[in-house]
Amino acid sequence: MQTQDHRQTGQVNSHIRTMAAALSSQVALVRKSNRLLYSLRSHFHTSNGLSSKEHYKVVVLGGGAGGIAMGARMKRKVGAEHVAIVEPSEMHYYQPMWTLVGAGAKTVSASGRPTASVMPSGVKWVKSRVMKIDPKNNTVFTESGKEISYDYLIVALGLRLQYEKVKGLPEGFEHPKIGSNYSVKTVEKTWKALQDFKEGNAIFSYPNSPVKCGGAPQKIMYLSDSFMRKTGKRSKANIIYNTSLPVLFGVKKYADSLWEIVKSRDLNVNLRQNLIEVRADKQEAVFENLDKPGETKVYEYEMLHVTPPMGPPAVLKGSSLEDQAGWLDVNKDTLQHKKYTNVFGIGDCTNLPTSKTAAAVAAQSGVLDRTITKVMKKDKPDKKYDGYTSCPLVTSYKTVILAEFDYDGQPLETFPVDQSKESRIMYHMKADLMPHLYWHGLLKGLWGGPGPYRKIMHLGMK
Ligand SMILES: Cc1cc2nc3c(=O)[nH]c(=O)nc-3n(C[C@H](O)[C@H](O)[C@H](O)COP(=O)(O)OP(=O)(O)OC[C@H]3O[C@@H](n4cnc5c(N)ncnc54)[C@H](O)[C@@H]3O)c2cc1C
Numbered sequence: 169m170q171t172q173d174h175r176q177t178g179q180v181n182s183h184i185r186t187m188a189a190a191l192s193s194q195v196a197l198v199r200k201s202n203r204l205l206y207s208l209r210s211h212f213h214t215s216n217g218l219s220s221k222e223h224y225k226v227v228v229l230g231g232g233a234g235g236i237a238m239g240a241r242m243k244r245k246v247g248a249e250h251v252a253i254v255e256p257s258e259m260h261y262y263q264p265m266w267t268l269v270g271a272g273a274k275t276v277s278a279s280g281r282p283t284a285s286v287m288p289s290g291v292k293w294v295k296s297r298v299m300k301i302d303p304k305n306n307t308v309f310t311e312s313g314k315e316i317s318y319d320y321l322i323v324a325l326g327l328r329l330q331y332e333k334v335k336g337l338p339e340g341f342e343h344p345k346i347g348s349n350y351s352v353k354t355v356e357k358t359w360k361a362l363q364d365f366k367e368g369n370a371i372f373s374y375p376n377s378p379v380k381c382g383g384a385p386q387k388i389m390y391l392s393d394s395f396m397r398k399t400g401k402r403s404k405a406n407i408i409y410n411t412s413l414p415v416l417f418g419v420k421k422y423a424d425s426l427w428e429i430v431k432s433r434d435l436n437v438n439l440r441q442n443l444i445e446v447r448a449d450k451q452e453a454v455f456e457n458l459d460k461p462g463e464t465k466v467y468e469y470e471m472l473h474v475t476p477p478m479g480p481p482a483v484l485k486g487s488s489l490e491d492q493a494g495w496l497d498v499n500k501d502t503l504q505h506k507k508y509t510n511v512f513g514i515g516d517c518t519n520l521p522t523s524k525t526a527a528a529v530a531a532q533s534g535v536l537d538r539t540i541t542k543v544m545k546k547d548k549p550d551k552k553y554d555g556y557t558s559c560p561l562v563t564s565y566k567t568v569i570l571a572e573f574d575y576d577g578q579p580l581e582t583f584p585v586d587q588s589k590e591s592r593i594m595y596h597m598k599a600d601l602m603p604h605l606y607w608h609g610l611l612k613g614l615w616g617g618p619g620p621y622r623k624i625m626h627l628g629m630k
Contacts, residue, residue, distance in 0.1 A: 220314055227321050230254070231253045234514035238536065245541065251291045260282070264381065269349070270362075270391075281607070301323075303488060303507075303511055321511045326481065343448035366401070370469070370473075371472050372386065375443065379475060380524040394565050408438065420577075422561065426569070441465075453472050484496060500521060515528070527617065538551040556617055558572040566595050568598050569588055570583075572587065572618075
């Protein structure tokens with residue numbers, strides 16, 4: 169009886185195995201044909217012009233700070249179903265927090281939220297990259313094979329990090345002792361390098377290109393100095409800030425305060441020094457003297473923080489939307505494109521002659537909202553952007569100098585106090601209040617910068 173049971177069980181098992189094998193080969197066949205279908209579809213999308221076509225009244229390129237803010241504002245203006253945002257990333261990051269992440273004061277997870285959660289509801293999220301912009305025919309093309317036409321286009325593509333312009337990067341980040349707050353992939357490496365610091369040179373670089381948040385390359389130096397003092401390592405550290413710029417900071421009022429801090433904390437600042445190579449295996453960094461091209465100096469480091477060269481989004485090249493340097497060519501007052509009247513720009517991708525920050529994006533979003541309203545009504549844009557930008561210069565784990573200024577580099581301070589002085593309240597604003605303002609104000613299209621509050625704070629005098 170037992171033998172018969174065994175035989176029957178064996179037969180059942182063998183049936184199951186045969187069925188499983190048949191099923192898995194069917195699954196493989198289905199997967200193969202799906203792959204074939206997908207590749208055929210993408211082939212036709214891209215090469216035979218049979219791509220899916222869509223039209224929206226407003227198309228926004230980029231779903232970062234400026235793109236989401238403008239998407240929310242346009243939704244209110246023309247209705248959600250008439251707006252599309254093209255953005256490939258699954259996660260949206262509040263990048264200003266990365267200064268604190270690199271110094272261990274915040275976590276990288278606290279800086280990010282799923283893109284789906286910040287998309288204005290009802291607005292079409294085209295989860296892809298824009299590959300080509302054809303402003304003559306009011307059309308953009310995406311990597312996923314979509315051809316999207318528009319009545320109005322808002323370009324909010326941010327800028328491109330160019331680590332590869334420094335010899336030895338980005339592969340150098342595979343070694344320890346080196347980090348960069350500018351990318352989500354490398355920001356935690358800064359904190360690791362800082363914690364692992366024993367003794368030697370701690371070097372902080374600033375590239376020979378426009379950057380976003382011009383203060384961030386030195387904020388991490390002040391935080392590192394504070395951390396080393398807290399952990400008793402400061403006497404063993406030689407802290408060096410090698411910057412390509414001829415100044416410590418672009419606005420004299422704040423630069424004067426920063427020079428005082430630099431001197432009092434024994435931080436070495438070398439101007440016009442550009443990082444050109446990292447030999448991460450040997451812990452060496454090579455800088456070129458920009459005033460004497462070809463003259464280089466090799467530094468050994470125990471910690472290196474890299475601010476990479478940055479440039480305009482590649483997709484603008486050859487689109488006839490860019491200026492000579494490749495940035496989106498917009499009117500500095502109205503943010504309307506200089507050649508195509510139904511194209512507008514916001515944020516880091518533009519050639520607006522101001523410091524590239526999220527604070528600037530906020531102020532720009534209010535002006536751009538107004539400009540587009542006027543253009544849609546066939547009126548002349550009337551509101552002018554004054555170049556407002558802001559940089560909370562974190563000078564320790566409890567202090568900030570809140571730089572705020574305009575196109576002319578003139579301070580445009582919100583509070584009726586001297587903001588060039590280090591302040592604890594400003595630190596709390598940076599660390600605790602500004603993230604809320606970003607997620608719940610700017611991204612919802614409700615925060616257009618502190619202009620109206622400045623007037624109230626200064627009793628209408630500014
Ligand atoms: C370390 C650090 C510290 C900073 N500190 C501050 C600060 O203290 N205060 C401050 O105000 N600002 C700060 N900033 C700057 C601020 O984060 C940026 O200026 C701001 O995010 C610019 O917004 P944006 O919309 O122009 O670009 P982003 O927010 O960078 O968004 C651009 C978007 O475009 C998308 N994109 C790119 N290419 C394509 C494509 N081909 N197709 C579709 N989408 C594409 C990207 O995925 C991205 O989502 C800091 C930034 C960093 C990195």
